[in-house]
Amino acid sequence: MGQSLRGSTLASGLVLLSLALAPPARASLLRPLLMLMRPQLEQRLNQLCLRSLAGGVASLETSLQRPCQQLAGPASTCLINETDASGRSLGVISELIAGRIGDDSEVVIKRCVAKLLNLPPETLQELPLKDLQRRFGLPAPSS
Known part of the structure; x- marks a missing residue:
């Protein structure tokens, strides 16, 4: 549990540092942090x-x-790449730290599912995430 708390604190600190140092719209700026979260x-x-x-x-x-x-x-890998490509890195990281799936994470998930199904990235954006979960027989995320 100590490692988890330290990891959350480190991630929170890195997000705050990146907010203080970086212009908000620059893509790929938070990719190193996303890569740290990949495991x-x-x-x-x-x-x-x-x-x-x-x-x-x-x-x-x-x-x-x-x-x-x-x-x-x-x-x-797809989730990280689509997070970076969509320009929603900061939102996704914030949602991950909060332990929830929000609007930014939902966009990225849908883009990744579309990509894995060889569909254009925007294909599933209008479909509610709950419908995708039901279609694939997945449990609702704990939020």
């Missing part, structure tokens, strides 16, 4: 994959361990 994001995506697909069945969870890890890597 935690990848782990959360892996856990979500296992929980969603295995449904609590231990033997199924064991067999899905590797496929979920293989999916989590590209998915986390």
Whole structure:
């Protein structure tokens, strides 16, 4: 728990520092911070994959361990790239620190899902995130 608190404090401090030093509209400025958060994001995506697909069945969870890890890597990379490309880095980082999915995160998630489905990035923007979750059988995020 101490490491988690230190990580949150460090992330919060870096966000505040970047706010103080950087012009708000510059893309790629927060990419290094996003890259620092990638391992935690990848782990959360892996856990979500296992929980969603295995449904609590231990033997199924064991067999899905590797496929979920293989999916989590590209998915986390996509989320970071789309966060950076959309110019919503600061908003997404703020939402991650707050532990919620807000407007900025929702835009990025939809862009990434579209990209992974080989659709134009803006294709899913009008679709509510809840509909996407239901379509893919995913649990609602804890917010």
